[in-house]
Amino acid sequence: MIAAVAAGILLAGLTLYAALGGADFGGGLWDLLAGGYQRGRAPRQLIDDTITPVWEANHVWLIFVLVIFWTAFPPAFAAVMTAAALPLWLAAFGIVLRGSGFAFRKEVEALHWQRLFGAAFAFSSLIVPFFMGTVIGAIASGRVPANPAHTDLAVWTGPTSLLIGALFVAVCAYLAAVFLTQEASRRGDDRLRRYFARRAAISGAISGALSLATLLEVRSSNPALFHGLTHRALPLVIVAAACGLAVVALLATGRSRGLRAVSVLGVTAVVFGWGVAQYPALLPGTGLTLTSGSAPHPILVTVVVVFVAAIALVVPSFLLLFSLHGRQLLEAEKHAEKG
Amino acid sequence: MHAMQVLAVAAGHQVVPARAQMATTLGFHIILACFGIAFPTIVLAAEFRGLSHSDDVAMLLARRWSQVMGVLVAVGAVTGTVLSFEMGLLWPGLMRTYGAVLGVPFGFEGIFFFLEAIFTGIYLYGWQRLPGWAHFWTGIPIALTGLGGAVAVMAANSWMNEPGGFTLSHGRVVAVNPWRVFFNRATLYETPHMILAAYMVVGFMVAAVYAAGILKGHRDRYHRLGFGIPFTIGAILTPIQIFIGDTAARAIASQQPVKFAAIEYVTRTGRGVPEYLGGFYVNGHVYFGLPIPDADSLLVGFSPHTRVIGLDSVAPADRPPALTLIHLCFDAMVGLAFLLLLAGLWALWMRRRRHALPTQSWFWWLAVLCGPAALVAMECGWIVTEVGRQPWVVYQLMTTFQAATTNGGVIDTLTAVIVVYAVLGVATVIILRMLARRWRQGSQTEPEAGVPYGPPAEHREPTSREPT
Numbered sequence: 001m002i003a004a005v006a007a008g009i010l011l012a013g014l015t016l017y018a019a020l021g022g023a024d025f026g027g028g029l030w031d032l033l034a035g036g037y038q039r040g041r042a043p044r045q046l047i048d049d050t051i052t053p054v055w056e057a058n059h060v061w062l063i064f065v066l067v068i069f070w071t072a073f074p075p076a077f078a079a080v081m082t083a084a085a086l087p088l089w090l091a092a093f094g095i096v097l098r099g100s101g102f103a104f105r106k107e108v109e110a111l112h113w114q115r116l117f118g119a120a121f122a123f124s125s126l127i128v129p130f131f132m133g134t135v136i137g138a139i140a141s142g143r144v145p146a147n148p149a150h151t152d153l154a155v156w157t158g159p160t161s162l163l164i165g166a167l168f169v170a171v172c173a174y175l176a177a178v179f180l181t182q183e184a185s186r187r188g189d190d191r192l193r194r195y196f197a198r199r200a201a202i203s204g205a206i207s208g209a210l211s212l213a214t215l216l217e218v219r220s221s222n223p224a225l226f227h228g229l230t231h232r233a234l235p236l237v238i239v240a241a242a243c244g245l246a247v248v249a250l251l252a253t254g255r256s257r258g259l260r261a262v263s264v265l266g267v268t269a270v271v272f273g274w275g276v277a278q279y280p281a282l283l284p285g286t287g288l289t290l291t292s293g294s295a296p297h298p299i300l301v302t303v304v305v306v307f308v309a310a311i312a313l314v315v316p317s318f319l320l321l322f323s324l325h326g327r328q329l330l331e332a333e334k335h336a337e338k339g
Numbered sequence: 340m341h342a343m344q345v346l347a348v349a350a351g352h353q354v355v356p357a358r359a360q361m362a363t364t365l366g367f368h369i370i371l372a373c374f375g376i377a378f379p380t381i382v383l384a385a386e387f388r389g390l391s392h393s394d395d396v397a398m399l400l401a402r403r404w405s406q407v408m409g410v411l412v413a414v415g416a417v418t419g420t421v422l423s424f425e426m427g428l429l430w431p432g433l434m435r436t437y438g439a440v441l442g443v444p445f446g447f448e449g450i451f452f453f454l455e456a457i458f459t460g461i462y463l464y465g466w467q468r469l470p471g472w473a474h475f476w477t478g479i480p481i482a483l484t485g486l487g488g489a490v491a492v493m494a495a496n497s498w499m500n501e502p503g504g505f506t507l508s509h510g511r512v513v514a515v516n517p518w519r520v521f522f523n524r525a526t527l528y529e530t531p532h533m534i535l536a537a538y539m540v541v542g543f544m545v546a547a548v549y550a551a552g553i554l555k556g557h558r559d560r561y562h563r564l565g566f567g568i569p570f571t572i573g574a575i576l577t578p579i580q581i582f583i584g585d586t587a588a589r590a591i592a593s594q595q596p597v598k599f600a601a602i603e604y605v606t607r608t609g610r611g612v613p614e615y616l617g618g619f620y621v622n623g624h625v626y627f628g629l630p631i632p633d634a635d636s637l638l639v640g641f642s643p644h645t646r647v648i649g650l651d652s653v654a655p656a657d658r659p660p661a662l663t664l665i666h667l668c669f670d671a672m673v674g675l676a677f678l679l680l681l682a683g684l685w686a687l688w689m690r691r692r693r694h695a696l697p698t699q700s701w702f703w704w705l706a707v708l709c710g711p712a713a714l715v716a717m718e719c720g721w722i723v724t725e726v727g728r729q730p731w732v733v734y735q736l737m738t739t740f741q742a743a744t745t746n747g748g749v750i751d752t753l754t755a756v757i758v759v760y761a762v763l764g765v766a767t768v769i770i771l772r773m774l775a776r777r778w779r780q781g782s783q784t785e786p787e788a789g790v791p792y793g794p795p796a797e798h799r800e801p802t803s804r805e806p807t
Contacts (some may be wrong), residue, residue: 008602022471042643052464053460053461053463053464054413054460056413056416056456056460057453057456057457057459059416059420059456060449060452060456061569062420062452063419063420063423063449063452064449064453066423066424066426066427067423067442067445067446067448067449068442068446068545069441070426070427070434070438070441070442071438071439071441071443071445071446072439072440072442074434074435074436074437074438074439074442075435077427077431077434077435077438078427078431078432078434078435078438079431080430081424081427081431081434082428082431082744082745082746085428085744085748087747088424088427088428089424089428089752089755091424092420092421092424092428093755093759095417095420095421096418096420096421096759096763097418097759098417098622099413099414099417099420100413100414100417100763100766100767101418103409103410103413103414104410104766104767104770107406107410107770107773107774108770108773109773109777149745150745150746150747151748181755195478196347242421276750295438295439295442295512295515296439296512296514296515298514298515298516298517299439299440299442299512299515299517300516302442302443302446302517303442303446306446306447306449306450309450310450310453313450313453314450314453314454314457317453317454317457317458317480318457320457320461321457321458321460321461324465324469328468329465329468329469330379330460330461330464330465330468331464331467331468
C-alpha cells in the first residue's frame with residue numbers, strides 16, 4: 001500500500017535528519033560544554049572542522065521531511081502545525097540562531113563577537129532538538145487532535161513529550177560524540193579520541209536511561225503505543241538496545257571502526273520502531289490513519305518518484321562530499337589573500 | 340468577506356498579522372534567495388577568467404566573493420527553513436486542502452536544494468586543496484541547481500496565481516496531475532521574470548560595491564574588474580527583463596484581470612483606458628496621477644480600442660486591498676528598470692566610443708544607485724503580485740482568510756520575527772563590511788582562528804593545533 005511506503009519515506013528522512021543533522025546539533029552541545037579556552041580549544045577545533053562543510057547539506061533533510069509530511073499527509077501536517085505551534089516556532093527561531101551564529105562566528109575577528117555568536121550557535125543547538133522532541137512526543141502520546149483550532153500547552157508538555165525532548169538532546173550529544181571519536185581516531189589524535197569516547201559513553205548511558213524511562217512512562221500513559229513497542233516493534237526495539245550496548249562495548253575496548261555505523265543503525269531502529277508500533281495510526285487517538293489521512297494516489301506516487309530521484313542524485317553527491325571531507329580536502333579559509 | 344475580515348480582526352483573527360509576518364520573512368529571504376540563485380554564476384565567471392587567463396586579480400575576486408557567498412548561503416538556508424515552517428504554522432488551512440498539490444513543486448525544490456547545499460560545501464571549502472579546474476567544475480552544479488530550485492519555487496507561486504491540474508470534491512483534492520501543477524499557465528512568464536530579477540539584483544548590487552570604491556578613487560584593475568563582471572551580467576539582462584515583464588503584464592491582464600485592474604487603476608471595464616503614472620487611489624478616484632490617454636488599452640492589446648476589464652467586474656469584497664500600494668510599487672518597478680537600462684546603455688556607449696569605462700563621477704553615482712534600485716524593483720514586484728492576488732491565496736479558490744491559522748499570538752511571533760530579522764540583517768551587513776575592511780587593509784593576521792571563548796590574543800600561548 002503506497003501510503004505505507006510514503007510513511008516509510010517520511011521515517012527514512014527523519015532518520016537521516018536525526019543521524020546527520022542531529023550529530024551537528026550534538027557538536028554544538030559539546031562546543032557549549034567544552035569549558036574555558038585552554039581546555040576547550042582542541043575539541044572546539046575538531047567540532048568546527050567536522051561540521052563546517054556539511055551542516056547545510058545535513059540540514060536539508062529537515063526541509064525534505066517537512067515537504068514530504070505536508071505532501072503525503074496534509075491534514076495531519078496542518079493539525080500538528082496548529083496544535084504544537086509554540087515548540088515549532090521556538091525550534092524555527094533556534095535554527096535561525098544556530099545557522100547564522102555558526103556562520104558569523106567564522107568570519108569575526110574580535111573575541112567578544114566570537115563568544116557571542118558561538119554562544120548563540122551552542123545554546124540553540126540545545127533548544128532545537130529539545131523542542132522538536134516535544135513535538136514528536138506530542139504526536140506519539142496521542143495529544144494532537146485531528147482538527148485543532150488552537151495551540152495548547154497540554155499538547156506538548158506531557159511527561160512523554162518532555163522525556164522525548166530530553167532524549168533527543170541526549171541522543172544528539174551521543175551521536176556527535178561517537179562521530180567525533182571516530183574522526184579523532186582517524187586523525188590519530190589519541191587524546192581527543194579518549195576525550196570524546198568518554199563523552200560518548202556518558203551520553204550513551206544517559207540516552208539509554210532516558211529511553212527506558214520513556215518506555216516505562218509510555219507503559220502507564222499510552223498502553224496502545226507500549227503494546228506496539230513490545231509486540232510488533234519488539235525486534236526493532238531489541239536491535240536499538242543491542243546497538244547501544246555494542247557502541248558501549250566498542251568504546252570500552254578502545255576500538256573506533258564501525259562506531260558510527262552501529263550508532264546510526266541504533267537510531268534507525270528507534271525511529272522505525274516508533275513508526276511500526278504506531279502503525280497504521282497517523283495521529284494516535286484520532287481517526288486519522290495512513291489510509292484516511294493521506295494524499296490522493298498520484299501525489300503519493302510523486303512522493304515516491306521524488307524520493308527515488310533524490311536518492312539517485314543526492315546520495316552520490318553526499319558520498320562525494322563526505323569522501324572529500326574525510327580526506328581533509330575541504331577546509332575553511334579565513335582569508336582569500338593566499339590566492 | 341471584507342466586512343467579515345474587519346469583524347474577525349476585531350475578534351482577534353490572525354490573517355492580518357499572518358500576512359505581515361509572511362511578507363517580512365519572505366521579503367527578507369528573497370534577497371538571500373537572489374544571491375543563492377545568481378551569485379554562484381558571477382563567482383564562477385570570475386574564477387573562469389582567473390583560470391583561463393591566469394588572471395590573479397579575477398581569482399582574488401572569485402575567492403573573496405565565494406567567502407561572501409558562504410555567509411549569505413548560511414543565512415539564506417536558515418531563513419528559508421523558517422518559510423517552510425510558516426507554510427504550516429501560518430497557513431494550516433492552505434496546507435490542509437492544498438498541501439498535496441503544493442508538495443509537487445516543493446518536492447523537486449528539495450532535491451535541488453540538497454544538491455545546491457552539498458556542492459556549496461565542496462566549492463566553498465575546496466579552494467585550498469582541490470586543483471583549479473576541478474574546483475571550478477564543483478561550482479557548476481551550484482549554479483544549475485540554483486536555477487532548478489528557482490524554477491520549482493516559482494512553479495509553486497505561479498500555481499497560486501493560476502491554479503490547475505487537480506480535482507476538488509467536497510473540499511478535498513481527490514486527483515492531481517503533477518505535470519499540470521508544475522507547468523501551469525503562469526509558470527511560463529513568472530519563472531524567467533524572477534530568475535532574471537535575481538541575476539539583476541546580484542549583478543547590480545555587487546557592482547555597486549566596487550562602483551563606490553571607484554568613486555572613492557580606487558581606480559585599480561581590482562575595482563574595475565569587480566565592477567565590470569557583475570555589471571555586465573546585470574546590464575545585458577535588463578532589456579530582456581523589460582520585455583518579459585511587459586509580456587507578463589499582458590498575460591495578467593487576461594488571466595488575472597482584477598490584479599491588472601488594481602495595478603493600472605482601471606475602475607470600470609471599458610475601451611480607451613488611460614494609463615496612470617503615479618497617483619493615489621481613494622474611493623474610485625485617482626488623485627495626482629498623470630493619465631496618458633488610451634495608453635493602457637494600447638499596451639494590453641496594441642490598439643486604443645482594446646477592452647480592459649476593470650475593478651467593477653467583481654464584488655468589492657473580491658478586489659485587492661491597498662490599491663495605491665500596488666500601483667505605486669508597479670510604477671516604481673518599471674521606472675527603476677528603465678533607470679537600470681539607462682545605466683547599462685551609458686556604459687555600453689562609453690565603451691564603444693572610448694573602449695573604457697566611463698570617467699564621469701555621475702556615472703559612478705548612478706552605478707552605486709543601481710544596486711539598491713534593482714533590489715527595490717524586485718521587492719516591489721513581489722508586493723504587486725502578492726498583494727494584487729488578495730483576497731485570494733489560491734486565485735478564486737481559497738481566500739487568505741480561510742488559509743490563515745486560527746491560533747492566537749501571531750502578533751507575538753510577528754514581533755519576534757521583526758526583532759530577530761532586524762538583528763540578523765544588521766549583523767550580516769556588519770560582517771560583510773568587516774570582511775571588506777580586512778581585505779582593504781590587506782591584513783595577513785588570522786582572525787582568532789574560529790576558537791571562541793578564549794582570552795584576548797596577547798594572553799594566548801602557542802598551541803600545537805594552530806589552525807591554518
